[in-house]
Amino acid sequence: MVGALAGRHVLLGVSGGVAAYKAAELARGAIRAGATVQAVLTEAAGRFVGPATFAGLTGRPAHTGLWSEPERLLHVRLAREADIAVFAPATANLLAKFAAGLADDLVSSVYTCLTCPVVVAPAMHTEMWQHLATQRNVARLVADGMRVVGPGEGALAGGDVGPGRMAEPVDILAVLGAALDRTAAAPAGPLTGLSVVVTAGGTREPIDPVRFIGNRSSGKMGYAIAAEARRRGARVALVSAPTALEPPADVEVTQVETAVQMREAVLGLAARADVVIKAAAVADFRPAVYAEHKLKKDSDALASVALVPNPDILAELGARPGHALLVGFAAETDLEEERGREKLHRKGLDLIVINRVDMADAGFNVDTNRALLLSRDDRRREVPLTTKAELARVILDEVEALRAAPGKRSPDGLASRTS
Numbered sequence: 001m002v003g004a005l006a007g008r009h010v011l012l013g014v015s016g017g018v019a020a021y022k023a024a025e026l027a028r029g030a031i032r033a034g035a036t037v038q039a040v041l042t043e044a045a046g047r048f049v050g051p052a053t054f055a056g057l058t059g060r061p062a063h064t065g066l067w068s069e070p071e072r073l074l075h076v077r078l079a080r081e082a083d084i085a086v087f088a089p090a091t092a093n094l095l096a097k098f099a100a101g102l103a104d105d106l107v108s109s110v111y112t113c114l115t116c117p118v119v120v121a122p123a124m125h126t127e128m129w130q131h132l133a134t135q136r137n138v139a140r141l142v143a144d145g146m147r148v149v150g151p152g153e154g155a156l157a158g159g160d161v162g163p164g165r166m167a168e169p170v171d172i173l174a175v176l177g178a179a180l181d182r183t184a185a186a187p188a189g190p191l192t193g194l195s196v197v198v199t200a201g202g203t204r205e206p207i208d209p210v211r212f213i214g215n216r217s218s219g220k221m222g223y224a225i226a227a228e229a230r231r232r233g234a235r236v237a238l239v240s241a242p243t244a245l246e247p248p249a250d251v252e253v254t255q256v257e258t259a260v261q262m263r264e265a266v267l268g269l270a271a272r273a274d275v276v277i278k279a280a281a282v283a284d285f286r287p288a289v290y291a292e293h294k295l296k297k298d299s300d301a302l303a304s305v306a307l308v309p310n311p312d313i314l315a316e317l318g319a320r321p322g323h324a325l326l327v328g329f330a331a332e333t334d335l336e337e338e339r340g341r342e343k344l345h346r347k348g349l350d351l352i353v354i355n356r357v358d359m360a361d362a363g364f365n366v367d368t369n370r371a372l373l374l375s376r377d378d379r380r381r382e383v384p385l386t387t388k389a390e391l392a393r394v395i396l397d398e399v400e401a402l403r404a405a406p407g408k409r410s411p412d413g414l415a416s417r418t419s
Contacts, residue, residue, distance in 0.1 A: 007227030007248030016044025318348025
């Protein structure tokens with residue numbers, strides 16, 4: 001069931017116990033399974049494993065207090081982002097807070113805002129686990145719908161042995177996967193009822209049966225956007241050029257190889273879409289002639305390969321009257337804002353995401369990115385270095401803002417203001 005974690009957002013709550021070191025391994029395992037992990041720690045948890053450890057593992061800040069972003073209602077935002085929440089280790093104190101509905105720190109405040117499935121992995125000394133108050137609290141939480149995994153029996157802190165040992169990360173991951181597998185069919189969110197088309201990867205334009213013209217796109221950005229759109233409730237169609245990635249859960253995938261194939265797939269899907277996000281790196285040119293048999297390396301045909309332009313799928317979509325909300329990407333190495341703004345208007349886009357591809361920590365074949373977002377209503381948003389999953393969240397936030405903004409489309413596909 002771990003495959004159900006792919007593309008999902010996991011909230012990991014860590015409380016103060018020796019078993020907190022296992023929470024780091026749990027975070028790593030969830031990420032390996034394709035999930036995005038957001039860690040929140042109690043003050044006591046930080047005495048065992050610091051927030052820097054979880055930030056390093058997840059690529060996201062590990063939050064420890066309610067007051068780090070008070071203007072953004074951090075506990076509410078973190079709860080709304082989660083597809084599933086797991087609290088590991090869950091101490092006797094944390095279980096008591098949950099059962100009583102207390103919300104006196106970040107972790108317990110986030111819990112009181114959750115509407116997704118919740119899993120707890122208790123960890124404590126045997127006497128604490130077997131105490132009537134703890135058992136009463138666990139029974140109450142189970143009755144409320146919480147899933148409890150463990151504790152097991154084994155070595156505890158201080159050399160003791162008995163029940164109270166936190167379940168192993170692999171077992172917790174299995175419970176998370178099973179819980180998500182039962183809930184994946186009908187996520188609800190701000191994009192519920194909308195159809196979103198996403199393109200990803202780099203097209204390959206064949207020269208002969210073994211050679212092609214291509215680019216360095218890994219598809220990670222497009223796949224992250226597709227997963228985030230699905231998490232927000234959209235019906236997602238992902239048109240993917242070749243990648244080594246596992247498709248996000250519950251997303252319709254169309255596999256293509258060339259720009260012409262991508263055009264055919266995208267135009268058909270876009271006719272029924274509310275939003276189209278073109279994150280794929282489509283080759284600008286293709287060989288004019290395809291050789292049916294492998295060309296020999298000393299052949300004159302390889303010395304000079306004639307090229308013809310590929311269709312401009314993004315421009316074609318932008319020229320359609322009343323087209324779906326359209327998001328494009330621009331990979332630049334210099335003059336990124338000037339060139340991005342020109343492309344935004346020339347291709348009739350609602351939003352353009354501009355990223356620098358000449359930096360080692362951003363662009364192709366890495367898990368991080370930095371970007372500049374420009375929208376048709378003249379908003380500008382700079383996104384510093386972050387994970388591609390987090391950038392996907394920002395992009396979908398901007399899509400939601402554009403859909404909510406007043407305005408309608410004119411026949412040329414551009415937006416016009418309304419009073």
